[in-house]
Amino acid sequence: MRATEQQRELRAGIQAIGPAIEAGHIARDHSGTFSETGWKLLAETGLFGLPFDEESGGLGQDLVTTLYVLEGLGESCRDGGLNFSVSTHMVSAGVPLQRFGSAGLKARYLPGICAGTTIGAHAITEPEGGSDIMRMRTTAVADGDDFILNGTKAFVSNGPIADVIVVYARTGKPENPAGLTAFLVETDSPGLTRGNPIEKMGLRTSPLCELFLDDVRVPRRNVIGSVGAGFLVLDHVMKREILCSFVINVGEMRNRLERCVEYARTRTQFGAHIGSYQSLANKIVEMKIDVETSAKWIFDTAEKLAEGEDVSIDIAITKLITSEANVRTALSAIQVFGGYGYTAEYGLEKELRNAVAGTIYSGTTEIQKQRISTLIGLHRAVKPTKA
Amino acid sequence: MSTTETVASTIKAHILAEFLPGTPSEELDNSYDLIDNGVVDSLGLLRLISWVEQRFHVPLDEVELSPDDFRSIDAIGHFVEASTRS
Numbered sequence: 126m127r128a129t130e131q132q133r134e135l136r137a138g139i140q141a142i143g144p145a146i147e148a149g150h151i152a153r154d155h156s157g158t159f160s161e162t163g164w165k166l167l168a169e170t171g172l173f174g175l176p177f178d179e180e181s182g183g184l185g186q187d188l189v190t191t192l193y194v195l196e197g198l199g200e201s202c203r204d205g206g207l208n209f210s211v212s213t214h215m216v217s218a219g220v221p222l223q224r225f226g227s228a229g230l231k232a233r234y235l236p237g238i239c240a241g242t243t244i245g246a247h248a249i250t251e252p253e254g255g256s257d258i259m260r261m262r263t264t265a266v267a268d269g270d271d272f273i274l275n276g277t278k279a280f281v282s283n284g285p286i287a288d289v290i291v292v293y294a295r296t297g298k299p300e301n302p303a304g305l306t307a308f309l310v311e312t313d314s315p316g317l318t319r320g321n322p323i324e325k326m327g328l329r330t331s332p333l334c335e336l337f338l339d340d341v342r343v344p345r346r347n348v349i350g351s352v353g354a355g356f357l358v359l360d361h362v363m364k365r366e367i368l369c370s371f372v373i374n375v376g377e378m379r380n381r382l383e384r385c386v387e388y389a390r391t392r393t394q395f396g397a398h399i400g401s402y403q404s405l406a407n408k409i410v411e412m413k414i415d416v417e418t419s420a421k422w423i424f425d426t427a428e429k430l431a432e433g434e435d436v437s438i439d440i441a442i443t444k445l446i447t448s449e450a451n452v453r454t455a456l457s458a459i460q461v462f463g464g465y466g467y468t469a470e471y472g473l474e475k476e477l478r479n480a481v482a483g484t485i486y487s488g489t490t491e492i493q494k495q496r497i498s499t500l501i502g503l504h505r506a507v508k509p510t511k512a
Numbered sequence: 513m514s515t516t517e518t519v520a521s522t523i524k525a526h527i528l529a530e531f532l533p534g535t536p537s538e539e540l541d542n543s544y545d546l547i548d549n550g551v552v553d554s555l556g557l558l559r560l561i562s563w564v565e566q567r568f569h570v571p572l573d574e575v576e577l578s579p580d581d582f583r584s585i586d587a588i589g590h591f592v593e594a595s596t597r598s
Contacts, residue, residue, distance in 0.1 A: 300550075303547050353578060353579055356554055499555055
């Protein structure tokens, strides 16, 4: 994309504090510690409110500008877990409130989300199934002016630190696209408990936990959108989750590429810089192609989405291409750095572990292929002819 | 044919072509529940909404969205008329 002066300034503001935010990221990865200091520094920049209305405390920027700045975050901050928590916070709670929330919900929660003082998360996946959301088992039953929520949610990113969680629950029949509803639930609600933070392979500085809902009473006014519109809320969120989360990965890939180029131009073996050897140069060229291809898909898809075009296939391709490119470039970087790349000290092995997560969350690579095959008509179900 | 009938007829043709290929037009009633009867599943709903947005220039970012508005040909027709009314 060709950035405007204002977009470049916003991005430069984030990149200027990148080193301060990422300081200590390798040690935090080792201990699995979320950076409260980094979070506060980012909050001071106004980043969390970037795409939200100014009357709610946001900066009122459009989707493409938001993505451009988030790419800058990924490029300047190597705490991949913190970066992931940032996009999770903005997209899981802020985005559905902005688009579907009532005036009352927006007034109550969006200012805190923009300021970073109210941390957001969402709860979709369940222990029995991740991608098969239409069969989720968590239920919400109307009771006067409230709904009563019961169920268990797995893999809730930001769960351990969240103040509010958007919980998706079944209010209708399984597999019915009108059977889901989104609820904004405060984490101090009676009956809501969080499991211990889950240790994981990568993104270790982004806390994750299970969520248990045992007769949690949620006011009807906390429904986001209308009852039965949860699937539409979720689709709106998932498109933006993929774009925001993976544009950060593009930034991280750019950072990785720059380090590899620099290393290949200075590291000498057998009397020549290692970048002069074609087999290694090609590896870095392939990294460059991966980065630029991913960036083009993300920004092209974002522009189409902003213009109201159907991006169902584009989103699936974008997610698949970028997440797989992230793994490839992380592995290539380790090869370029050789033994150093394999050590924890250089932080590259961490990036490979982080990258693997991207091929799983927001719909696995296999699910994206399944979606694409369905959308191009390879799995059209034969419906009853008697309608 | 009134505008309402034209809109309903356009929607019906699309539903038949995309979701019920081979079904005679007279067998699909305009009040038939497309969601509860499994004609339109979750991905289908998204495709249908996107088609409505493009075909009838409905500003989806500015209107309330509910699956109930896409349950039947009649419901979609009402939604289109209400959303595009100036």
